[in-house]
Amino acid sequence: MKLDYQPLQRDLTEVGYIPDDALAMALCLAVGLHRPLLLEGEAGVGKTDVAKALAAVLKTNLIRLQCYEGLDATATLYEWNYQRQLLAIRAHERDALPAEAVERQVFSEDYLLRRPLLEAISQPVSPVLLIDEIDRADEEFEAFLLEILSDFQITIPELGTIVARSIPYVILTSNGTRALSDALRRRCLYSYIDFPDERKELAILRARQPRIDGQLAGQVVRFVQALRREDLEKTPGIAETLDWAGALMGLDIRSLAQDPAAVQASLLCLLKTEADLKAVPREVTARLVGRVA
Template structure:
């Protein structure tokens, strides 16, 4: 059997087998990221499948997934490594009576006293390497981006007490951004870039079908049609945030739980908190209801 990623079609099929339905352009970007050993930056609204793609890829490629969830104020010791001070201290205490200070220092700055965080783990993963997910990098701050620049360029880090750690095999690196801010240009230049849009109807239909098989074909059709209208003009303008794929899936599950056979204004309003997470958006739904439900 050929490897699941020997062609773009193979990779598409393998991802589908893992429950991830990807458009060709996205699979092409992943394929190239692997071939060219370049990081891939995925941008898009929340809930369009950025994080899920990394999980599905790790699964189909049989590689470990290492995930770094970014946030403002994240420090290198959470991303890269830190020394296990408690273990070092114990060792120092035990050695104090018998060893010279120099010797003790050499002893406690060895690899076994390191606590490895995802970015270091990704360098040390054996061939063919890990899938490294640097998730929601737009939440991290500028100093972290600057650090990342070096990491992505060389796939190596320098640990002052130990020396340089180089990647055993370049990790397949995916960065995601919900675009709450623009990323540093230099970081972008290091990466291949792919914008993830809301799915076309057919693809969303396939996703909801496979994730909520208990929903009837008719209900699944109605759910995807309604959500896709919510995301389209002129309706999308009325909302601060459109529902993502995750919301469509959740909504279908909720409607099944309520034994809904067909959508009507009442059940939509009662379950609006699944589609929208802002009070204003829930309120904006009511006046548009008839138009949204109009048969096209």
């Protein structure tokens, strides 16, 4: 195993995701050691996109499991296709097949609905398994997930044990709405993604919006960086920066100082709550624009 993160960093940049050194190293270790990676950070710093970019670099599938409260084994592992099972049982009523034969048939893989976790371990090539917002699921699911992540096998009572054909690369993300258990943290590698600095954000913006005017790109990034230092309820993330830049381009704005009214109106791409919109009135926008233009 070679632990050089720079090639991976280059590859990720090529598919349009620009990681800093710490994140590139974390991904490199996660792939090299085949350990789950827990990513934390504010909403909108691109945690979910990491998994997408990694899947693109490794040229493999991305399987996503979105967590929510009450998520349980049925929704994440497998479910039997009851309607089909019932139909099959009815259809066999006339055949006078022995009960065991019917049972064998309706509890075969054909009648199995695969959910993300089962799907992830039955791929021929290791996929990237994204377990998104793990903090939304409850403690029981966390414990259950730990078991899956350590054994990579699933037992279905009617079918037997399914052993992983390949071990997925697991990426977990958390927004910190709930404290995760220490057991889960210890099993995972950890990386914290911060809001990008000016240089990195500019690179991201250029990668995602290649047609953007150079002057505008610089202004947009500096404006958002300044805005993040204001006291806001919901700090704008990278996704918001990209949206806003797209909106400004759509409005045919070349420079932020060009049309204050349009810029003010377009701020709704960055500020997502009423309180935040009120916290950045025209004067504040003018002050920020004056500083970055």
